[in-house]
Amino acid sequence: SQQGEEDPQALSIQEGENATMNCSYKTSINNLQWYRQNSGRGLVHLILIRSNEREKHSGRLRVTLDTSKKSSSLLITASRAADTASYFCAPCLSASGGSYIPTFGRGTSLIVHP
Amino acid sequence: GAVVSQHPSRVICKSGTSVKIECRSLDFQATTMFWYRQFPKQSLMLMATSNEGSKATYEQGVEKDKFLINHASLTLSTLTVTSAHPEDSSFYICSASKKVAEETQYFGPGTRLLVL
Numbered sequence: 001s002q003q004g005e006e007d008p009q010a011l012s013i014q015e016g017e018n019a020t021m022n023c024s025y026k027t028s029i030n031n032l033q034w035y036r037q038n039s040g041r042g043l044v045h046l047i048l049i050r051s052n053e054r055e056k057h058s059g060r061l062r063v064t065l066d067t068s069k070k071s072s073s074l075l076i077t078a079s080r081a082a083d084t085a086s087y088f089c090a091p092c093l094s095a096s097g098g099s100y101i102p103t104f105g106r107g108t109s110l111i112v113h114p
Numbered sequence: 115g116a117v118v119s120q121h122p123s124r125v126i127c128k129s130g131t132s133v134k135i136e137c138r139s140l141d142f143q144a145t146t147m148f149w150y151r152q153f154p155k156q157s158l159m160l161m162a163t164s165n166e167g168s169k170a171t172y173e174q175g176v177e178k179d180k181f182l183i184n185h186a187s188l189t190l191s192t193l194t195v196t197s198a199h200p201e202d203s204s205f206y207i208c209s210a211s212k213k214v215a216e217e218t219q220y221f222g223p224g225t226r227l228l229v230l
């Protein structure tokens with residue numbers, strides 16, 4: 001399965017610290033996406049990294065991708081209490097109809113204490 | 115922008131009733147819409163993929179007669195949970211993509227279904 005598996009399952013840090021979440025998957029992918037979900041809400045797309053990219057930045061977010069190890073990481077620098085949420089990685093493979101369908105793991109639950 | 119809405123945001127119903135959930139793309143036309151369900155502290159599981167005007171493609175293990183999907187227009191898809199039972203209680207989330215082969219999906223806020 002191409003489902004992503006996030007590690008750790010839960011992470012608790014103080015405001016201002018960096019938060020690193022890891023993701024592993026099993027099959028080849030076209031791209032890998034990270035999403036954020038606040039409790040009981042929908043998903044917000046954070047960042048997409050393609051299989052031919054190794055690192056990508058967006059504001060305080062830094063994503064890496066190692067296709068040889070089939071792994072990715074999401075780094076949130078200088079975390080804030082508002083970053084408290086669940087974070088999901090979603091390896092994507094193009095489906096037969098052309099759509100990219102992300103497959104989700106259980107996510108990492110991040111708590112940032114003020 | 116790319117905003118997707120869902121209605122209702124939460125619904126409580128009696129066992130045996132049918133529940134319809136709407137998913138709308140508000141500021142774009144969605145060639146493809148997806149339906150997911152999520153149990154507490156679990157991952158999102160893809161239920162089905164639907165393209166406007168054609169039958170939905172269901173994932174293995176998802177009963178198509180139980181979860182009826184209609185994608186009548188480029189901005190609206192509906193999921194009907196027929197004869198709902200308590201085990202159908204879950205968080206249902208839709209997403210949409212703007213064009214075929216688009217890499218990013220835009221997610222709705224979800225619908226919390228509780229079947230008593």
